[in-house]
Amino acid sequence: MSNSTKTKFFVELIKPSHYDDDGYVIQWRRSWIPSNTLVCIYGLTQDAAEQNTLGSDVEFDINAYDEMNIVIPVADIIRRFKDGGGNGVVLFVGVQSNQFPRTMDIARKLRDEHIQVAIGGFHTSGCIAMLPQLPEELKEATEAGITLFAGEAEEGKLINLLKDAYQRKMKPLYNFLGDLPGLEGQPMPIMPTSVAKRLVSKIGCFDAGRECSFLCSFCTVINVQGRKSRYRNPDDIEKLIRSNLSNDINDFFLTDDNFARNKNGEAVFDRLIDLRENHGFKHVKFTMQIDSLAHKIKNFVSKAASAGCRRVFIGLESINPENLEAVNKRQNKITEYRKMFQTWRNASHSSILWNH
Numbered sequence: 528m529s530n531s532t533k534t535k536f537f538v539e540l541i542k543p544s545h546y547d548d549d550g551y552v553i554q555w556r557r558s559w560i561p562s563n564t565l566v567c568i569y570g571l572t573q574d575a576a577e578q579n580t581l582g583s584d585v586e587f588d589i590n591a592y593d594e595m596n597i598v599i600p601v602a603d604i605i606r607r608f609k610d611g612g613g614n615g616v617v618l619f620v621g622v623q624s625n626q627f628p629r630t631m632d633i634a635r636k637l638r639d640e641h642i643q644v645a646i647g648g649f650h651t652s653g654c655i656a657m658l659p660q661l662p663e664e665l666k667e668a669t670e671a672g673i674t675l676f677a678g679e680a681e682e683g684k685l686i687n688l689l690k691d692a693y694q695r696k697m698k699p700l701y702n703f704l705g706d707l708p709g710l711e712g713q714p715m716p717i718m719p720t721s722v723a724k725r726l727v728s729k730i731g732c733f734d735a736g737r738e739c740s741f742l743c744s745f746c747t748v749i750n751v752q753g754r755k756s757r758y759r760n761p762d763d764i765e766k767l768i769r770s771n772l773s774n775d776i777n778d779f780f781l782t783d784d785n786f787a788r789n790k791n792g793e794a795v796f797d798r799l800i801d802l803r804e805n806h807g808f809k810h811v812k813f814t815m816q817i818d819s820l821a822h823k824i825k826n827f828v829s830k831a832a833s834a835g836c837r838r839v840f841i842g843l844e845s846i847n848p849e850n851l852e853a854v855n856k857r858q859n860k861i862t863e864y865r866k867m868f869q870t871w872r873n874a875s876h877s878s879i880l881w882n883h
């Protein structure tokens with residue numbers, strides 16, 4: 528069948544920004560931090576298209592936007608849907624609480640044109656996981672005919688939603704919080720070129736795992752993604768890095784909320800070390816997020832340095848022990864901070880961490 532006879536199915540992926548105090552959308556000519564959810568959902572949608580999940584006579588048309596660095600072309604999206612037969616769905620991905628009002632403002636315009644819309648991300652998932660009933664803004668969304676998506680999209684969960692969207696039978700709520708997917712062998716995150724070129728520097732991102740084993744009371748991660756380590760395997764990560772390198776991306780943001788608690792973390796480090804030392808990938812480098820006890824894990828700091836880590840974000844939250852106690856962040860001991868900083872600093876001075 529030629530392309531011209533295929534039915535078009537539009538998938539528009541939008542990572543929204545949020546309003547400032549004066550009501551302007553916060554936006555930059557170039558942004559720095561890539562959205563991991565956007566690249567994960569883009570990879571899953573691409574995979575759904577390649578697998579012909581909606582049938583061989585359906586052609587996917589996928590577009591992705593990060594509103595931090597682009598004006599969302601709402602009128603163009605509406606026109607595309609109308610001109611292309613109206614099949615498809617707009618997915619608002621990775622929507623945080625402060626982004627929800629902005630999301631709703633765009634979503635309402637799309638619903639006015641009868642375009643199917645779904646909202647996922649930590650606000651939807653966190654509210655459904657932690658509150659006894661839907662808060663007003665989520666009720667408003669469902670009343671406006673917007674679908675809510677709670678949980679994660681791997682293991683065919685996004686495909687199920689896309690199939691329902693194709694039939695125009697999307698449910699008001701997809702709740703997968705009780706069925707967290709494994710990540711091994713799942714379609715890998717793919718950075719859309721259109722989004723990559725709007726970042727300050729060429730940087731890729733991926734989550735090597737999802738979870739955190741700690742119990743900080745303010746943290747949504749453990750309520751949405753759980754406390755049991757789920758992780759990608761080193762083969763998948765090598766594949767992902769090689770494919771990014773072919774697009775000139777050698778700098779990565781590991782978006783695991785806490786890579787130090789990734790049960791496969793050491794195997795990932797070992798693979799990166801092997802790639803750097805034996806396969807000519809010395810220029811691969813990354814930034815990661817860890818906890819304040821990570822430096823105590825045997826070999827963690829030295830292997831991170833050898834694997835190409837050039838920057839870590841550490842969740843200190845406070846230097847007031849009472850505040851830390853109050854939010855159940857007992858793993859943070861301010862008396863340990865100096866030693867921790869020095870351990871990481873020594874690694875950065877070892878000429879391994881900065882040897883690029």
Ligand code: SF4
Pocket residue numbers: 739740741742743746747748749784785818842
């Ligand atoms: S250490 Fe970080 S990711 Fe883990 S529970 Fe605390 S705040 Fe959440």
